[in-house]
Amino acid sequence: MIKKITIVGGTHGNELIGPYLIRKLEQDKSFSQSAIPVDYLLANTEACKRASRFIDADLNRSFTDEILNNNDDSVYEHRRAREINQLLGPKANNDRFIIDLHSTTSNMGMTLIVRDQAAFNLQAASYVQQHMPDVKVILSDRDKSFSRTLNSLSDYAMAIEVGPLPNGVLRHDQFAETEVVIKHLIDFTLMRHSQQPTALPRTIDVYKVTERIQYPKSDDGHLSAMVHDSLQDKDFEGLKPGMPLFQNMDGTVTHYEGEPGFPIFINEAAYYYENTALVITRQETIALTG
Amino acid sequence: MIKKITIVGGTHGNELIGPYLIRKLEQDKSFSQSAIPVDYLLANTEACKRASRFIDADLNRSFTDEILNNNDDSVYEHRRAREINQLLGPKANNDRFIIDLHSTTSNMGMTLIVRDQAAFNLQAASYVQQHMPDVKVILSDRDKSFSRTLNSLSDYAMAIEVGPLPNGVLRHDQFAETEVVIKHLIDFTLMRHSQQPTALPRTIDVYKVTERIQYPKSDDGHLSAMVHDSLQDKDFEGLKPGMPLFQNMDGTVTHYEGEPGFPIFINEAAYYYENTALVITRQETIALTG
Numbered sequence A, B: 001m002i003k004k005i006t007i008v009g010g011t012h013g014n015e016l017i018g019p020y021l022i023r024k025l026e027q028d029k030s031f032s033q034s035a036i037p038v039d040y041l042l043a044n045t046e047a048c049k050r051a052s053r054f055i056d057a058d059l060n061r062s063f064t065d066e067i068l069n070n071n072d073d074s075v076y077e078h079r080r081a082r083e084i085n086q087l088l089g090p091k092a093n094n095d096r097f098i099i100d101l102h103s104t105t106s107n108m109g110m111t112l113i114v115r116d117q118a119a120f121n122l123q124a125a126s127y128v129q130q131h132m133p134d135v136k137v138i139l140s141d142r143d144k145s146f147s148r149t150l151n152s153l154s155d156y157a158m159a160i161e162v163g164p165l166p167n168g169v170l171r172h173d174q175f176a177e178t179e180v181v182i183k184h185l186i187d188f189t190l191m192r193h194s195q196q197p198t199a200l201p202r203t204i205d206v207y208k209v210t211e212r213i214q215y216p217k218s219d220d221g222h223l224s225a226m227v228h229d230s231l232q233d234k235d236f237e238g239l240k241p242g243m244p245l246f247q248n249m250d251g252t253v254t255h256y257e258g259e260p261g262f263p264i265f266i267n268e269a270a271y272y273y274e275n276t277a278l279v280i281t282r283q284e285t286i287a288l289t290g
Helices: A017-028 A045-050 A076-088 A119-131 A172-193 B017-028 B045-050 B076-088 B119-131 B172-193
Strands: A004-009 A038-042 A096-103 A109-115 A136-140 A156-163 A203-214 A225-227 A244-248 A253-255 A262-264 A276-287 B004-009 B038-042 B096-103 B109-115 B136-140 B156-163 B203-214 B225-227 B244-248 B253-255 B262-264 B276-287
Touching (some): A004 A017, A017 A038, A017 A172, A096 A172, A109 A172, A119 A156, A119 A203, A136 A276, A156 A172, A172 B225, A225 B172, B004 B172, B017 B038, B038 B076, B045 B076, B096 B172, B109 B119, B109 B172, B119 B136, B119 B156, B119 B172, B119 B203, B136 B276, B156 B172
Parallel strands (some): A004 A038, A004 A096, A096 A156, A136 A203, B004 B038, B004 B096, B136 B203
Antiparallel strands (some): A203 A276, A225 A244, A244 A253, A262 A276, B109 B156, B203 B276, B225 B244, B262 B276
């Protein structure tokens, strides 16, 4: 049962929409009279000051049981993950709906990343899609025990990804669109809370991650290829075997050889750290229960 | 007289096209047989390793006489500016054509930033425009003594800016386009060197900076406005008094009140450091001499 809603910004300190949006909603007192209390959290406060993704480690990979249960203070984000677990958790406690605001340099438009521990998450995503048909839904891993993200603190959780947006930049159109998504999510939560009937479709189309494609590298550790121009900005468009994947620095082209799928996070800046050039998903239609 | 050409990448460590392009050109031996020697410089080596704009200070603001003539070793980029001055300079020495590769998060397309100490610079820009009519030319300050950029090391110098590109990302289309610009610049330099006749137009249209527009800020130092959606991505399009400039966080809109002009570097990520939301230019037609 959802008793609180927390809107999180700045889990990555170089993604500016979240921090500025929670600041605005707090100042506007937009949800201050809500039947379910709505509060706000600036997650990676130190990285936000520097407008960098993180200080020592990615905060959104730091919510594992191993990190939450140890006492090593050497990594700033691990300390901060434990603080946030105290504020929003503990991890097994499920009375809170967490909405974590992100942006991506990829051309993904407005995307909701949903965990399927609770039927509520997909229902809420479906409600957003009723009002904003272009919104895409990514369904992430079922198994919470492997989960490392801030959203793993509750079964009721969703990440909003909006793009394309360069890091360290605030864009008015995407800022406004993210605010609309939040309003729909809170409306839906309140309707469910008041047991107001909300007609939803019987199914929802989601994208599930099947593969991460790595950049080729030269012996000295530099990228030896770029995402091919014909694939750039084609997030959620079909990728089939034989289509161009990489433009290699030596002038040759590497073609895609995997299963047909829908690429996402194409040429995402943050994934250069992990050497991931793009992520392949498959589309699946899922029954909406409850 | 130009006796050497140096192509510089990585003056800003989070702009990836330059470093990867000089690496490719060096490996390809593209200009190894050139009648004028072509060499390559990775400028901010440490910032490139971290994919950050700079370590302690902006290298492209560090080529002042004051910094070049002192011995303070506390700022990495000031040390590096002195090293680069030894490699490419000294600052008054004008036998080298410097081409410095940059990218911008703004929607500026392909832009050449030219200094007008030498007629050659505008001629070379005009030659590029003959082959690539969409290329824009910005003419920067005449007075070299105030100049802080790497390009101020020689009278023969040009910066290439390509965008929109998020920091920390490599884009195939812009990478290839930048390579074409370099080839035209080197072709032109070689033709001039061999005294081959090259017919150019009699004039060139350039943009000159007239004003920098600051972000409004709240008392606690945060941005209180974003670039208005109707201005976003409209680099080089006319801005007139009365047109929307900022979307304020409180819901109001601020309108532009300055002289009519052509905005550039709209919502550029790096300019958040300097609190600059956009730069206004005026267009001017200049005679091509020489």
